[in-house]
Structure formats: structure tokens, C-alpha cells
Amino acid sequence: MTVAVIGSLQRMGRWAPDARGRLQQAAMELYTERGYDRTTTADIAERAGLSERTYFRHFADKREVLFDSTGRLEQLVVAGVRDAPADAAPLTAVAAGLDDGAQLLDSFGDDARARAAVVGGHPELAERELAKLSAMARAVGEVLRERGVPDPAAALTAEAGVAVFRVAFEQWAVAPGRPPFPAVLTAALAELRTAVAGG
Amino acid sequence: MTVAVIGSLQRMGRWAPDARGRLQQAAMELYTERGYDRTTTADIAERAGLSERTYFRHFADKREVLFDSTGRLEQLVVAGVRDAPADAAPLTAVAAGLDDGAQLLDSFGDDARARAAVVGGHPELAERELAKLSAMARAVGEVLRERGVPDPAAALTAEAGVAVFRVAFEQWAVAPGRPPFPAVLTAALAELRTAVAGG
Numbered sequence: 374m375t376v377a378v379i380g381s382l383q384r385m386g387r388w389a390p391d392a393r394g395r396l397q398q399a400a401m402e403l404y405t406e407r408g409y410d411r412t413t414t415a416d417i418a419e420r421a422g423l424s425e426r427t428y429f430r431h432f433a434d435k436r437e438v439l440f441d442s443t444g445r446l447e448q449l450v451v452a453g454v455r456d457a458p459a460d461a462a463p464l465t466a467v468a469a470g471l472d473d474g475a476q477l478l479d480s481f482g483d484d485a486r487a488r489a490a491v492v493g494g495h496p497e498l499a500e501r502e503l504a505k506l507s508a509m510a511r512a513v514g515e516v517l518r519e520r521g522v523p524d525p526a527a528a529l530t531a532e533a534g535v536a537v538f539r540v541a542f543e544q545w546a547v548a549p550g551r552p553p554f555p556a557v558l559t560a561a562l563a564e565l566r567t568a569v570a571g572g
Numbered sequence: 573m574t575v576a577v578i579g580s581l582q583r584m585g586r587w588a589p590d591a592r593g594r595l596q597q598a599a600m601e602l603y604t605e606r607g608y609d610r611t612t613t614a615d616i617a618e619r620a621g622l623s624e625r626t627y628f629r630h631f632a633d634k635r636e637v638l639f640d641s642t643g644r645l646e647q648l649v650v651a652g653v654r655d656a657p658a659d660a661a662p663l664t665a666v667a668a669g670l671d672d673g674a675q676l677l678d679s680f681g682d683d684a685r686a687r688a689a690v691v692g693g694h695p696e697l698a699e700r701e702l703a704k705l706s707a708m709a710r711a712v713g714e715v716l717r718e719r720g721v722p723d724p725a726a727a728l729t730a731e732a733g734v735a736v737f738r739v740a741f742e743q744w745a746v747a748p749g750r751p752p753f754p755a756v757l758t759a760a761l762a763e764l765r766t767a768v769a770g771g
Contacts, residue, residue, distance in 0.1 A: 462770045496703070503706055504699045510735075525739055525760055530767045532735035536709075540727045561724055568729045569768040571661045 393431050393441075395421040400438040401491065409435075409495040436501045439492060442481070443505040447512055450474040454516045463522045467513060467534035468562055472555050474538065478545075479554035489546035510535035537561050592630050592640075594620040599637040600690065608634075608694040635700045638691060641680070642704040646711055649673040653715045662721045666712060666733035667761055671754055677741065678753035688745035709734035736760050 399420035403412040414435050418425045432438045453470030461469065478485045492498040514524075514531035522530070541561035545554045598619035602611040613634050617624040631637045652669030660668065677684045691697040713730035721729070740760035744753045 464767055464770070499706075500699050500703045503702045504695070507698075507702055525743055526763050526767050528739045528742075529736060529760060529764050532739050533732045533764060533768070536731035536735045537728060540724055540731050543727075544724055561728060564725050565728050565732060566768055568663055568725050569732070569765055571663070 392421070392423055392427055396423065396428055396431055397438055397441065401488065404439075404491045404495075405487065409491070409498060436498055439488060439498065440501060440505055442478075442485075442488070443502070443509075446474045446477060447505075447509040449477055450509060451512050451516055454513055455519070457520075459520070463517055463520075463526060463530040464534065464562075466517070466520065467530055468559075470513065470516075471534055471538050471558060471562075475541075475555040475558045478542065482551075486546050489542070493543075493546075506535055506539055533565070534562075537565050591620070591622055591626055595622065595627055595630055596637055596640065600687065603638075603690045603694075604686065608690070608697060635697055638687060638697065639700060639704055641677075641684075641687070642701070642708075645673045645676060646704075646708040648676055649708060650711050650715055653712055654718070656719075658719070662716055662719075662725060662729040663733065663761075665716070665719065666729055667758075669712065669715075670733055670737050670757060670761075673737065674740075674754040674757045681750075685745050688741070692742075692745075705734055705738055732764065733761075736764050 396417060400412070400417045403416055403420060407416075412435075414428045415425045417435075417438065418428045421428075428438075450470040450473060453473035454466050455470075457466035457469040481488075492502050510531045513535065514528045517527035517531055518524070538558060538561075541558040542554070544561070545552065545557045548557065595616060599611070599616045602615055602619060606615075611634075613627045614624045616634075616637065617627045620627075627637075649669040649672060652672035653665050654669075656665035656668040680687075691701050709730045712734065713727045716726035716730055717723070737757065737760075740757040741753070743760070744751065744756040747756065
């Protein structure tokens with residue numbers, strides 16, 4: 374993926390100045406300050422200077438407000454797998470897509486780390502995150518099938534790849550010294566290869 | 573795991589004749605007949621001939637009633653990994669634990685398939701299932717650490733193993749001809765090795 378594309382995704386902004394972005398920023402602030410359980414959608418709307426009705430025009434429930442970035446992550450990863458060279462092995466194609474995703478999250482920097490802390494800190498949010506990543510794995514599996522990879526190899530490669538991405542993300546989010554996420558991901562994929570070859 | 577242990581787990585019963593078992597059976601019936609959205613915890617209690625209060629003494633919410641088997645699955649898988657030969661490679665140890673789990677689910681037969689259809693048919697249930705399997709992966713990773721496997725290899729091997737288990741389970745649940753689940757799992761693990769080696 375080009376730097377320009379990542380740049381434009383960043384400018385779309387996690388916290389854009391429109392209603393949606395203000396609601397996202399307000400939710401992150403309140404979930405961090407008071408915790409998820411002690412925050413209502415009315416609180417979020419009030420902090421953003423908007424009505425609760427506006428909240429529900431943008432987000433289906435109290436959780437979705439934190440998951441816009443996951444949708445963009447999926448689009449990028451899927452496009453990256455689709456655009457990998459036609460002769461790339463399935464896991465290599467998946468790794469290319471995941472690397473694009475890692476660049477995006479890395480570009481969010483401390484915002485991504487703060488969000489990870491909030492999401493990991495509440496079971497309902499963690500559950501939703503798993504569901505989103507599972508949907509991403511399914512989408513990646515579908516692209517592998519389009520590339521001619523049969524099942525169950527397509528599903529297995531997609532699920533294993535996304536599992537590695539999740540572990541690498543959790544490592545990165547708490548790693549001291551802020552290593553670049555793509556490097557953490559590449560190391561994790563190499564570890565998986567070693568573990569599978571050795572076992 | 574011995575056949576005797578699996579037998580005693582089966583006798584504990586998915587649908588034991590006690591209150592808990594009756595609630596589980598009633599929930600499965602109603603979720604199948606009417607769907608999850610059109611069933612209340614009061615409906616489940618009524619079908620089981622019990623009060624809604626009794627329901628909530630046994631289960632925290634409308635979803636948990638379907639997840640007892642997942643808790644037992646985790647216990648078995650974790651024990652299987654722990655009991656693998658000390659010199660077994662990490663993925664081999666994980667595969668041994670997962671095979672024990674596969675034997676358990678296989679012993680549930682059509683009950684396990686019916687439950688998979690209900691769980692897969694509603695996003696809220698599918699989300700909870702993912703959370704349970706994620707907890708199982710964390711527990712397996714913890715046992716690998718006890719066995720001396722360092723991170724991130726422990727987390728990666730556990731997550732990749734459980735991802736394979738999930739894909740194999742989904743395959744098995746809808747496979748014509750009712751193949752044994754352990755065989756489907758073994759084939760899926762072999763596919764993962766091929767995919768990782770080739771990519």
C-alpha cells in the first residue's frame with residue numbers, strides 16, 4: 374500500500390471534526406475516564422455536544438462507536454490480499470494484506486494503544502473486537518477462494534493469519550519503546566512458521 | 573484421554589435431568605423452534621417447569637445456557653495439553669489436547685451439530701462462542717508457558733491451534749456422512765502445516 378493511501382486514511386481521521394468523529398472521541402474519553410460500564414450513550418452524546426438520537430443515527434449500540442477503525446482495517450487487509458502477486462503462496466498473500474493493516478494501525482500510534490487498552494479492559498468490548506476480527510478472517514478466506522485456494526486451506530490460512538495478527542497486536546499495544554507494528558507482525562509470522570515446522 | 577473419562581462426561585450429560593439440564597434442553601428447543609430473538613428467559617424457565625429466578629441462579633444471561641459444554645471442552649483440552657509428553661513440540665502438545673476435545677464433541681453427535689446450528693445462526697451467540705474459544709486459547713497458551721514454551725511462541729501456537737479447531741468444527745458440523753470429528757481435526761492440522769510450509 375502506498376504512503377499516500379495511508380495518509381488519506383489518516384486524514385479521514387479516527388477523530389474527524391464531524392458528528393461521527395466527535396462521538397468517537399467523546400466515547401474514548403469517557404470510557405477511559407469513567408469506564409465503559411459507567412458511561413451511557415446519553416453521556417457520550419452530551420460530551421460531543423449532540424443528541425442521543427444523533428448517536429443512534431451513527432452507531433447501533435454502545436460498543437460500535439469504537440469499531441470504525443476495524444472496518445477500515447478489514448478493507449485494507451482484504452485489498453492487500455487481493456492485490457498480492459498471483460503466484461504468491463496463500464500465507465504470503467495473507468501476510469501482505471496483514472502488513473497493510475499493520476501499517477494503518479501503526480500510523481494511529483498512541484490512539485491505537487489507548488483504544489486497545491479500553492477494548493481489552495471490558496469483556497463486552499473484547500467480545501465485539503473478536504467478532505470483528507473473525508469477520509475479517511472470513512473476508513480474507515473469501516479472497517483466498519477467489520484466488521483459487523481450495524477449502525479448508527483457504528479458511529485455515531485466513532484464520533491462522535488473523536490469529537497471528539491479533540497476538541502481534543496485543544504484544545505491540547503494550548510493548549515498551551513503541552516498536553513499529555509491521556515489524557512485530559513479521560516477527561510473529563516467522564515464529565508461527567517455526568512453531569508449525571517444529572511441531 | 574480415556575474412553576471412561578469421556579463416558580463419564582457424557583453421563584454428566586448435556587441434558588441432565590436436573591434443573592440446569594432441563595433449562596439447557598428447553599433453551600435449545602425454543603431457540604430452534606422460535607429463534608433466539610423470539611425467546612425470553614421466562615419462556616425457557618416455563619418450558620423447563622421452573623421459575624425465571626431459578627434460571628438466573630444457574631445462568632448469568634440468555635446466552636450462557638448454551639455454553640456449559642464449552643467450559644468442559646476447555647477443561648479437557650487444557651488437561652490434554654498439560655499431560656502431553658514433556659518432550660512433545662508445542663504444536664504437538666496442543667494437537668493432543670484438541671484431539672481430546674474433539675472426542676468429547678464427537679461423542680455429543682447430533683446434539684453438538686444442532687447446537688452449532690443455533691449458535692452459528694445468531695450473531696450474539698456466535699460472538700459469545702468466539703469469546704469462549706478465545707478464553708480456551710488463552711488457557712492453552714498458559715499451559716504451554718508452564719511447559720517452558722516462551723512467548724510469543726506460546727500464544728501463537730495456542731491461538732493457531734484453536735483457530736484450526738474452530739474451522740474443523742464448522743466443517744464437521746455441516747459435513748455430510750457424519751465423519752468423526754477427531755479425523756476432521758487431524759486433517760485440518762495437516763492442512764495448516766502444508767499451508768504454513770508452502771507460504
